[in-house]
Structures are given as structure tokens and as C-alpha cells.
Amino acid sequence: MDLFIGLDLGGTWLKYGLGDGDGRLLTRGKRPSEGQRGREAIFGSMINAVKELLGVAKEWGEVRAIGVGSPGLVDYQRGILMGGAPNLPGWEGADIRGVLEREFGIPTFADNDANVMALAEARLGAAREAKQAIFLTLGTGIGGGILIDGQLYRGAWFAGAELGHTVIKFDGRPCNCGNVGCVEQYASAPGMIRTYWEILAAKGMSPPAGLTTEQIFARAEQGEVEARKAIEDTAYYLGVALASFVNIFNPEVIVIGGGVAEAGDEFIRMAEQVAVRLAQDVATRGLRVVRASMGNEAGTVGAILLAVESYATLVSG
Amino acid sequence: MDLFIGLDLGGTWLKYGLGDGDGRLLTRGKRPSEGQRGREAIFGSMINAVKELLGVAKEWGEVRAIGVGSPGLVDYQRGILMGGAPNLPGWEGADIRGVLEREFGIPTFADNDANVMALAEARLGAAREAKQAIFLTLGTGIGGGILIDGQLYRGAWFAGAELGHTVIKFDGRPCNCGNVGCVEQYASAPGMIRTYWEILAAKGMSPPAGLTTEQIFARAEQGEVEARKAIEDTAYYLGVALASFVNIFNPEVIVIGGGVAEAGDEFIRMAEQVAVRLAQDVATRGLRVVRASMGNEAGTVGAILLAVESYATLVSG
Numbered sequence: 001m002d003l004f005i006g007l008d009l010g011g012t013w014l015k016y017g018l019g020d021g022d023g024r025l026l027t028r029g030k031r032p033s034e035g036q037r038g039r040e041a042i043f044g045s046m047i048n049a050v051k052e053l054l055g056v057a058k059e060w061g062e063v064r065a066i067g068v069g070s071p072g073l074v075d076y077q078r079g080i081l082m083g084g085a086p087n088l089p090g091w092e093g094a095d096i097r098g099v100l101e102r103e104f105g106i107p108t109f110a111d112n113d114a115n116v117m118a119l120a121e122a123r124l125g126a127a128r129e130a131k132q133a134i135f136l137t138l139g140t141g142i143g144g145g146i147l148i149d150g151q152l153y154r155g156a157w158f159a160g161a162e163l164g165h166t167v168i169k170f171d172g173r174p175c176n177c178g179n180v181g182c183v184e185q186y187a188s189a190p191g192m193i194r195t196y197w198e199i200l201a202a203k204g205m206s207p208p209a210g211l212t213t214e215q216i217f218a219r220a221e222q223g224e225v226e227a228r229k230a231i232e233d234t235a236y237y238l239g240v241a242l243a244s245f246v247n248i249f250n251p252e253v254i255v256i257g258g259g260v261a262e263a264g265d266e267f268i269r270m271a272e273q274v275a276v277r278l279a280q281d282v283a284t285r286g287l288r289v290v291r292a293s294m295g296n297e298a299g300t301v302g303a304i305l306l307a308v309e310s311y312a313t314l315v316s317g
Numbered sequence: 318m319d320l321f322i323g324l325d326l327g328g329t330w331l332k333y334g335l336g337d338g339d340g341r342l343l344t345r346g347k348r349p350s351e352g353q354r355g356r357e358a359i360f361g362s363m364i365n366a367v368k369e370l371l372g373v374a375k376e377w378g379e380v381r382a383i384g385v386g387s388p389g390l391v392d393y394q395r396g397i398l399m400g401g402a403p404n405l406p407g408w409e410g411a412d413i414r415g416v417l418e419r420e421f422g423i424p425t426f427a428d429n430d431a432n433v434m435a436l437a438e439a440r441l442g443a444a445r446e447a448k449q450a451i452f453l454t455l456g457t458g459i460g461g462g463i464l465i466d467g468q469l470y471r472g473a474w475f476a477g478a479e480l481g482h483t484v485i486k487f488d489g490r491p492c493n494c495g496n497v498g499c500v501e502q503y504a505s506a507p508g509m510i511r512t513y514w515e516i517l518a519a520k521g522m523s524p525p526a527g528l529t530t531e532q533i534f535a536r537a538e539q540g541e542v543e544a545r546k547a548i549e550d551t552a553y554y555l556g557v558a559l560a561s562f563v564n565i566f567n568p569e570v571i572v573i574g575g576g577v578a579e580a581g582d583e584f585i586r587m588a589e590q591v592a593v594r595l596a597q598d599v600a601t602r603g604l605r606v607v608r609a610s611m612g613n614e615a616g617t618v619g620a621i622l623l624a625v626e627s628y629a630t631l632v633s634g
Binding site: 073082083084131132144146148153154155156157158159160161162163165166167168169170171172177178179180181236237240241243244247248249250251252277278279280281282283285286 | 390399400401448449461463465470471472473474475476477478479480482483484485486487488494495496497498553554557558560561564565566567568569594595596597598599600602603
């Protein structure tokens with residue numbers, strides 16, 4: 001049987017799995033990514049994960065390719081990290097393909113983690129069957145993915161699909177990226193928390209320390225109006241960005257994942273209503289806005305699918 | 318010789334031309350579009366234009382297809398106007414393909430006018446050779462076009478590429494589309510004029526009546542600080558939207574046409590500088606922001622190219 005390895009690199013954990021040509025997981029694991037200890041340590045963790053999976057793979061068949069999802073801007077063609085991974089110091093410039101291919105002699109493909117998750121949702125998850133789709137992951141930041149005619153769209157130099165850095169208010173909150181008013185500053189977890197803080201501060205109330213979005217959702221559930229307003233405002237900001245994406249892409253489906261979205265369908269429904277009200281009517285008629293369905297395995301399964309599809313392209317010429 | 322007819326429908330004029338398979342214009346003309354007199358009158362004007370061109374075509378060869386660029390949202394697959402053409406009352410629902418095919422028995426293809434102009438720039442103009450490109454036409458509104466892997470991207474139901482309705486300030490100026498803060502309200506001709514008015518009003522100066530963007534550029538040229546500031550602000554607003562498009566699409570080239578852009582390269586350079594400063598570094602490295610180069614013929618040539626390429630797809634299966 002043809003087997004494929006997927007590595008899902010994060011700031012804290014490296015998740016990994018072995019799958020078949022349909023992206024079915026045969027086994028999976030997780031170990032510290034060593035993200036704070038520099039490039040060599042991260043590669044060490046990845047190499048140990050691959051060795052472990054190669055050991056398991058022997059009884060099943062042969063590993064044809066390795067797929068890697070990494071934070072930051074990844075040059076998909078060369079498999080090199082071009083930048084934008086602040087949680088992995090020293091990782092910029094990492095030659096993911098080169099190092100793993102030299103180590104294992106197995107074709108290796110790397111892509112942005114948001115693209116890899118989008119691939120999992122596109123092939124096996126919430127956007128299955130869709131040709132034109134948009135993917136957002138609302139977490140510490142906002143990751144983006146774009147499906148065009150059934151394929152991931154990466155841009156001229158693989159730096160596209162940074163949907164979190166779409167401006168929704170040019171005189172708004174400064175963004176880490178150097179721009180101002182990116183939707184990431186409004187609809188990510190820190191964005192929602194900041195909105196909640198501002199609502200409390202405007203009423204002379206002092207915000208609690210170490211707040212999470214889960215707590216904001218719980219407070220709203222208990223009837224706290226400030227928490228409720230923070231959620232509504234965040235859904236509105238997200239809806240504004242979705243309206244722009246609808247006008248730009250006219251997608252069949254928008255898939256929303258990540259911690260903020262997992263809090264419940266109601267948040268997604270609120271954002272959808274805003275988007276449908278603000279976007280051009282014709283573009284919203286068949287639109288579906290849905291939660292991501294692949295859960296915690298999206299990154300690993302997506303990395304396996306990246307390996308499967310990239311390998312198929314490689315061998316077909 | 319295989320010949321192709323292009324019709325470029327506007328609110329006031331219908332421009333039309335006869336071209337060869339490379340989009341070279343052999344002859345062209347222009348007549349009132351009868352845009353205010355309803356659907357039958359518009360079709361009458363189009364039919365007369367085609368008859369005129371068919372008469373000319375006889376000496377050259379055979380007309381294989383007709384291409385039509387129309388304001389509004391056009392269902393490219395069916396050749397029907399789905400909506401969004403406020404300057405052409407009664408035009409919504411017009412079966413462009415059906416009416417012209419029944420009249421002439423020649424395969425007819427219709428698309429949004431901004432898409433058709435983008436096609437002309439992509440094949441013969443400022444984005445020649447580019448695979449990933451973005452097109453904006455700054456006029457009474459803002460038209461948009463998206464080139465992905467060398468092909469126009471139209472969205473799941475042909476309602477995409479409405480780049481003018483990308484929000485840049487969610488609490489900003491109300492837009493005709495029902496949304497708030499679309500870039501069309503800031504970087505179109507009326508948007509620039511409004512910005513100039515606001516600058517004058519803030520200084521207690523009364524704005525002149527019937528002002529055009531040409532006059533604002535002329536006043537800035539003469540050293541008027543308020544006009545200068547209106548141009549700089551407009552370039553900034555445009556640059557903000559360009560930065561979003563760069564982060565989303567990572568295009569090789571952004572082509573800007575229309576009245577506001579024709580005022581000069583300096584305006585484009587200002588907007589480009591803003592975009593390069595605000596967008597992700599990696600995505601701006603090879604980026605070019607250029608003026609449209611096809612001028613007044615972009616619509617007619619684009620409609621001919623629409624006919625050429627759609628006909629080729631038709632006969633190839």
C-alpha cells in the first residue's frame with residue numbers, strides 16, 4: 001500500500017500521522033515541536049517523528065512522500081520557509097524539503113499550515129464537493145485558505161491567501177504585520193478579548209486578567225451583556241470581512257475553524273447574517289457559511305493530503 | 318479569415334468593433350447605447366451595430382462569434398444579466414446571448430464590462446505575460462477583474478471580482494450597494510470629489526459645483542493644498558485596498574485604469590507606495606503596479622477577445 005506522512009508543525013506541538021492515498025489516518029502522534037529552541041531542535045523533532053512513523057509503516061507498505069504544514073509563509077515550490085513565523089524563532093529560511101529529503105530520501109512537500117488545513121476541509125471536510133471556497137481559522141491570528149477550481153490558490157510567489165490581513169478599518173487597530181485595521185485584529189481570539197476589554201473599560205469596569213474567549217462565551221451564556229456585546233461585535237467584524245470575500249470570490253462555501261469558531265454555531269450564524277446583509281445579493285444566493293469539520297486532525301490530515309496530491313503531480317510529470 | 322465581433326455596452330455609448338483571432342481591430346464604431354430607453358432599445362442598438370459589422374466583415378472572412386461586455390453582474394455561462402446595472406434601466410434579466418444568437422445565428426458570449434477590460438489588458442495590455450493579476454477601473458464606480466493562472470476568475474455564480482466592494486472602513490461612507498465603507502466610495506471619481514469637498518468644508522471653504530477629478534488634479538498642479546491633500550488621501554485609500562489584494566492574491570501585477578488613474582503616473586505611484594508599505598513584504602517583492610495601457614479600446618478589444626477565447630473553448634469541446 002502507498003503510504004504518506006503528514007507533519008503539522010505548531011509553536012508548541014508537532015502533530016504527525018501516517019495515512020493512505022485517500023488521507024485516511026492509520027496512526028498518529030504528537031511531541032513537543034521544540035519551537036522555542038531554534039531550527040535544529042525543530043528539525044530534530046520532525047526527524048524523530050518521521051523515524052517513528054517509518055517504523056510503523058513497514059508493516060503496511062511503503063511511504064511515498066512526506067507533507068509538512070508550517071506556520072509562516074512557505075515557498076511551496078521549493079519547500080522553504082520565507083518568513084512570517086514569529087512563534088518559531090530561527091525558523092525563517094528553514095529548508096524543510098531539503099533537510100527531510102536528504103535525511104530520508106523521500107519526496108517532501110511543505111506549505112503554510114492554513115493552506116494544509118484548508119486542503120483537509122476541501123477534500124474530506126466541510127468544503128467537500130466545493131470548487132470555490134474560502135477558509136478562515138480564527139485563533140491567535142487568522143489563517144486563510146483559498147480554493148479556486150478545486151485547487152489551493154497560493155499566489156504568484158506563494159505569499160497569497162493571507163486573508164487575516166485584509167483591512168476592514170484603515171484607521172483602526174494597528175496590526176502586528178505593520179498594517180492597520182486588519183480583520184485579524186478584530187476576529188482572532190486576542191481581537192475578541194480586546195473588544196471585550198474596550199466594552200468593559202467604556203463602562204468604567206476593569207477587565208479580569210488572563211481572560212480567554214471561552215470565558216467570554218461562558219459569561220455571555222450566563223447573561224452578561226458586556227460579554228454578549230463583545231461576541232456580537234466580533235461576529236460583525238468577521239461578517240464585514242466575509243462580505244468582502246463574498247464580493248471578491250463569490251465562493252460556494254466559507255469554512256470557519258479555530259478556537260473562536262468552536263465556541264458554537266450561533267457565532268458563525270451571526271457572522272453569516274452580517275455577511276449576507278452586506279454582500280452583493282447575487283453572490284450570496286447559494287452561499288453556505290459553515291464550521292470546520294476536521295477538528296484537531298485537520299493539520300495532520302491536510303499535511304498527508306498535501307503529500308498525496310503533490311506526489312501524484314510529481315509522478316505524473 | 319476567422320472574424321470576431323466585440324460590443325462594449327455603456328450607459329451612454331455602445332462601442333463596437335470587428336477583430337481577428339488575435340484581437341487585432343479591423344474596424345470599429347460607436348453609437349448611442351439607448352441605455353435610458355429600456356431593454357428593447359438597447360438590443361436595437363446592439364443589433365444595428367452587429368449588422369453594420371457583418372456588412373464590413375464580408376470582404377474579410379467569416380464572423381465566428383460575438384462577445385459582449387455589459388455593466389452589471391453577468392452570468393457568463395448563460396449570457397444573461399443578473400443585476401447590478403443601475404445606469405441601464407430595464408436591462409436586468411436581459412438574455413444577451415439568447416437575443417443575439419436568435420437574431421444572427423452566431424455564437425454569442427457576454428460578460429461583465431470590467432472582466433472584458435481585464436481580459437484585454439491581460440492578453441494585449443499592461444498585464445501581458447502575467448498569470449496572476451488584479452485589475453481595477455476607477456471611474457464612476459470601481460470595476461474589478463481577477464486573473465488566476467492566466468484565466469479570468471468569475472466566482473461560483475459569476476458574481477465575483479467585485480473588487481470595488483471590498484470594505485476598507487466598516488464604519489465609513491455608506492455605499493450604493495448597501496454595504497458601508499467600500500473602497501468604491503473612496504477611490505472612484507465621486508469618492509475623490511467627496512474627499513475634496515470634506516477637506517474644503519473642514520476649512521469652512523465652500524466647494525465649487527460640478528467639480529471633476531480632472532479639475533482637482535489641475536488645482537493640485539497649480540499648488541492648491543486642499544486639492545493636493547484630496548489626491549494624497551485618495552491614493553492612500555486606494556493603497557489600503559491594494560494592500561489587501563496583495564495579501565489575498567499575491568499578484569504579479571496590479572493594473573489600474575479609468576479616469577482617476579489616467580490623470581497621471583504620480584497618483585498610481587503614491588497608491589503603490591502605500592500598498593508596498595502596508596502589505597506583507599514577501600508578497601510585494603516582485604509586484605508591479607501599472608496603469609492600464611489599452612485606453613478607450615479596452616472594452617471593445619476585450620469583448621472581441623472574449624468571443625475569440627470562448628469560441629475556442631466551444632469548438633474544442
